[in-house]
Amino acid sequence: MTAFTVHDPRRLPQSHSRARLYHHESGLRTLLLPEPGSRVTAVLQIGVGSHDEPETRPGLAHLLEHVLFTGSERYPGVHHFARRIQGWNGHYNASTLDDTTAFFFTVDAEGLAPCLAHLIDMLSRPLLTEESVARERRILDAEFRTRLADPRLHRQALLARLARPSHPLARFTAGNAHSLSAPLASLTGEVRAFHACWFRAGNMTLVLQGALPDNVDGVLAETLSRLPSGPIPSRPPLPTAFPSDIQQQDWLWRAPRSDTSCTLLFPLPEDERVWPWLRHWLREPGHHGALGGLRATGMASTITVTGQRRSRNQGLNQGLNQGECLIELDAPGRGQEAAALLEHWLSRMAAYVPSRWPSTARLATPDPEGFPAPPDAPLARLCYLARRVAGEPETDTDTLLAPPAPPDDHTWHNTLRGLSDTGAMVIDHDNGRDFTRFTPWTGTPYRAIPRQRPAATDPFQTLLAPSATATAAPPSLKTLTRVPVDTEDTLRLGWRWPGDQTIAVERLGLRWRLLLEHAPFTGPKVRVHQSGAKLILDLAADDTAIRTTLATLFAPMDAPWERLTEHRHRIWCRQRDAAAPAHRLLQVLRDRLDGVTRENQGLLSSPTSLYCAYPRTWPETRLATGLSPITARFFPDTATDTTRATAIPTGQQAVPCAYPDHARLLYLPAPHRHVLDRLCWRLLQRHLAAPFYQQLRLRQQLGYWVDCRYQEEADGRCGLLLLVQSPDHGQRVLQAALSGFLENAGALLTAASLDDWQRTIRSLRAEVEREHSASGYPFEQRWNQAFYQRPGEADAELPLLDRLTAKNWRDEVLERYALARPFTLYSIAG
Numbered sequence: 001m002t003a004f005t006v007h008d009p010r011r012l013p014q015s016h017s018r019a020r021l022y023h024h025e026s027g028l029r030t031l032l033l034p035e036p037g038s039r040v041t042a043v044l045q046i047g048v049g050s051h052d053e054p055e056t057r058p059g060l061a062h063l064l065e066h067v068l069f070t071g072s073e074r075y076p077g078v079h080h081f082a083r084r085i086q087g088w089n090g091h092y093n094a095s096t097l098d099d100t101t102a103f104f105f106t107v108d109a110e111g112l113a114p115c116l117a118h119l120i121d122m123l124s125r126p127l128l129t130e131e132s133v134a135r136e137r138r139i140l141d142a143e144f145r146t147r148l149a150d151p152r153l154h155r156q157a158l159l160a161r162l163a164r165p166s167h168p169l170a171r172f173t174a175g176n177a178h179s180l181s182a183p184l185a186s187l188t189g190e191v192r193a194f195h196a197c198w199f200r201a202g203n204m205t206l207v208l209q210g211a212l213p214d215n216v217d218g219v220l221a222e223t224l225s226r227l228p229s230g231p232i233p234s235r236p237p238l239p240t241a242f243p244s245d246i247q248q249q250d251w252l253w254r255a256p257r258s259d260t261s262c263t264l265l266f267p268l269p270e271d272e273r274v275w276p277w278l279r280h281w282l283r284e285p286g287h288h289g290a291l292g293g294l295r296a297t298g299m300a301s302t303i304t305v306t307g308q309r310r311s312r313n314q315g316l317n318q319g320l321n322q323g324e325c326l327i328e329l330d331a332p333g334r335g336q337e338a339a340a341l342l343e344h345w346l347s348r349m350a351a352y353v354p355s356r357w358p359s360t361a362r363l364a365t366p367d368p369e370g371f372p373a374p375p376d377a378p379l380a381r382l383c384y385l386a387r388r389v390a391g392e393p394e395t396d397t398d399t400l401l402a403p404p405a406p407p408d409d410h411t412w413h414n415t416l417r418g419l420s421d422t423g424a425m426v427i428d429h430d431n432g433r434d435f436t437r438f439t440p441w442t443g444t445p446y447r448a449i450p451r452q453r454p455a456a457t458d459p460f461q462t463l464l465a466p467s468a469t470a471t472a473a474p475p476s477l478k479t480l481t482r483v484p485v486d487t488e489d490t491l492r493l494g495w496r497w498p499g500d501q502t503i504a505v506e507r508l509g510l511r512w513r514l515l516l517e518h519a520p521f522t523g524p525k526v527r528v529h530q531s532g533a534k535l536i537l538d539l540a541a542d543d544t545a546i547r548t549t550l551a552t553l554f555a556p557m558d559a560p561w562e563r564l565t566e567h568r569h570r571i572w573c574r575q576r577d578a579a580a581p582a583h584r585l586l587q588v589l590r591d592r593l594d595g596v597t598r599e600n601q602g603l604l605s606s607p608t609s610l611y612c613a614y615p616r617t618w619p620e621t622r623l624a625t626g627l628s629p630i631t632a633r634f635f636p637d638t639a640t641d642t643t644r645a646t647a648i649p650t651g652q653q654a655v656p657c658a659y660p661d662h663a664r665l666l667y668l669p670a671p672h673r674h675v676l677d678r679l680c681w682r683l684l685q686r687h688l689a690a691p692f693y694q695q696l697r698l699r700q701q702l703g704y705w706v707d708c709r710y711q712e713e714a715d716g717r718c719g720l721l722l723l724v725q726s727p728d729h730g731q732r733v734l735q736a737a738l739s740g741f742l743e744n745a746g747a748l749l750t751a752a753s754l755d756d757w758q759r760t761i762r763s764l765r766a767e768v769e770r771e772h773s774a775s776g777y778p779f780e781q782r783w784n785q786a787f788y789q790r791p792g793e794a795d796a797e798l799p800l801l802d803r804l805t806a807k808n809w810r811d812e813v814l815e816r817y818a819l820a821r822p823f824t825l826y827s828i829a830g
């Protein structure tokens with residue numbers, strides 16, 4: 001039996017591999033994207049979402065997504081899937097949107113067949129028991145209550161309120177205890193009926209990317225034939241999202257204080273060729289781009305652009321190719337001003353037609369990852385492809401994977417003119433009390449305001465190039481620590497300050513990032529990394545690049561850039577202070593481990609030390625002439641290194657949080673900074689992660705944020721992190737749960753069979769091997785040894801894993817576990 005017909009295998013120009021598009025006779029479509037490596041990512045998308053729920057049951061699609069993970073015919077265990085994915089060093093997730101539901105996982109290549117078989121069984125023959133429905137309904141409600149502190153939920157609720165009731169945007173997608181409050185038996189019936197109706201092969205698309213096994217066709221034929229076939233209900237045509245009277249006003253809402261954005265909404269351009277380029281120019285930080293202009297005014301420093309295209313019932317009605325373009329700026333309270341600027345920019349850009357665009361390197365690869373999908377992640381690109389495969393049945397791989405061609409001048413001009421004339425719908429903040437209208441479900445206060453556009457000066461007229469004229473100063477290399485490395489093309493500079501300088505170092509890191517993004521010479525090699533009071537700068541190791549980059553970064557600052565840095569820093573502080581408790585605890589832990597103190601708001605002093613990693617082939621004189629003049633001028637009195645090791649904290653610490661949920665974090669550091677300890681701790685995490693999740697999330701139902709992680713510092717210290725955040729359980733309950741788990745963990749480790757240990761050791765070995773073979777690994781090792789004074793023993797990892805027996809490992813882990821002293825952080829309201 002041939003389950004597949006090869007639809008269109010063609011050679012891909014970039015990856016030199018063969019992308020293949022299959023059409024299963026059941027209707028399912030599969031896109032295979034082979035890539036070298038050792039991992040595989042799978043995205044399975046089903047063409048059903050919250051818009052397809054019965055009117056009376058908001059949240060049903062989201063509930064089904066949850067319940068599907070709780071057991072199926074072949075794999076009835078509640079946490080089987082998590083375990084299986086973890087066994088292949090993987091991770092997984094799922095999402096429910098208004099028109100699609102998607103499941104993703106990434107695993108070692110050999111794990112593809114078993115994990116895919118498991119996922120298909122979950123989706124085609126789920127148990128969907130009343131017990132699971134009851135439990136997941138509670139979890140969903142907890143998610144909802146936690147998300148009430150998340151401004152995005154409120155913005156979504158406001159958009160839903162403003163949209164036409166029959167449009168997908170109008171749905172309450174999250175669901176909560178109230179929207180799902182039917183008697184359990186009938187709710188379970190609804191979940192089952194919804195599943196049976198939509199989860200059919202003809203409504204699914206599978207995208208696989210990575211090191212596909214040779215027998216992938218056989219695996220797919222075998223696995224996918226288990227999916228139920230049958231017709232899918234047809235959907236009504238879509239109206240436009242917003243009635244015109246709604247669209248011609250702007251809107252204010254009272255947002256949680258953590259919100260640091262304003263939102264502008266445009267209709268998505270109808271011509272599909274315009275959108276990726278418009279998005280590119282919106283996000284462009286250089287002087288033609290919208291972001292560049294916003295930064296030049298100091299009004300906003302970040303832009304997030306997402307577009308949701310809905311092409312249902314293509315060709316049959318005017319619903320074709322409509323959608324919304326959502327622009328978020330970090331300029332709370334200045335929405336109308338920002339809209340004026342952007343509308344201005346659109347009309348200028350309308351005249352800057354594609355035939356006049358310079359073909360710079362930046363343009364050639366505008367947005368390599370997600371282009372033209374919204375967020376910049378490889379996964380987003382796969383989801384984007386799945387969407388297109390599902391929506392364009394006649395397409396071939398060349399069309400799918402080709403970079404987007406620019407539109408013609410005429411189309412570009414007309415589309416942008418049209419958008420500028422239509423104008424943006426602004427959704428912004430107001431802290432006043434005179435609200436009389438509230439959204440359903442979230443109770444978000446909102447009101448309309450007349451559309452006004454303050455007269456804006458045109459920031460796009462002036463090019464804000466930083467003055468880049470660095471002058472030579474006497475070189476002094478006395479305090480530079482040199483780290484020659486076996487690399488041809490990278491130069492890395494690293495500075496360390498005492499921990500009380502952190503705030504000033506953060507500001508410097510921010511400023512450098514902003515400057516580098518704006519600079520026309522920026523290449524992919526140039527990168528700024530800041531952690532605590534340490535700052536690292538990567539450069540391409542050629543003379544011109546070094547001179548121009550350093551001259552730009554170390555030049556005296558213009559006032560607008562000064563302002564922009566301050567603006568960005570304030571937003572950053574606000575976001576940090578308002579983060580969800582679990583995030584806050586993680587930040588505080590990081591600070592404690594880094595020896596960071598945040599009291600000092602003063603100016604940046606000289607760093608205690610400067611490190612430089614440069615190609616081994618460079619003569620010493622090259623450093624003196626190329627590097628030293630500029631850096632020495634900026635930090636004239638560089639002293640010798642006085643790094644002190646930070647003491648590992650113990651005991652507990654309360655962390656004030658703006659969010660109402662309770663969070664508790666337990667950090668268990670390994671006793672020593674030794675290779676054996678680090679391997680033991682990674683094994684420990686592998687043994688405890690699944691039971692931790694099972695006990696706290698599934699059995700005790702403390703909250704939906706339950707996490708057990710291994711965390712390693714660059715200096716080689718490591719720890720195990722147990723984290724839980726709960727919307728309804730207080731600290732006493734969380735403390736009891738965490739300490740109860742720790743008490744039983746020893747017994748758990750002892751009870752695991754030597755076969756279990758053998759299996760975890762094998763999977764750890766595979767991961768370590770992958771890390772060691774990653775490109776750039778020797779460079780990073782050498783750098784960490786010098787900069788973080790990390791012991792250079794990484795080479796011992798693999799031999800050690802091979803030398804000790806499973807029993808040795810178990811004893812070593814247990815011995816260290818008994819010595820470890822936890823450090824606890826917990827949130828308090830305030």
Ligand SMILES: [Zn+2]
Nearest residue numbers: 062066140143
């Ligand atoms: Zn959820």
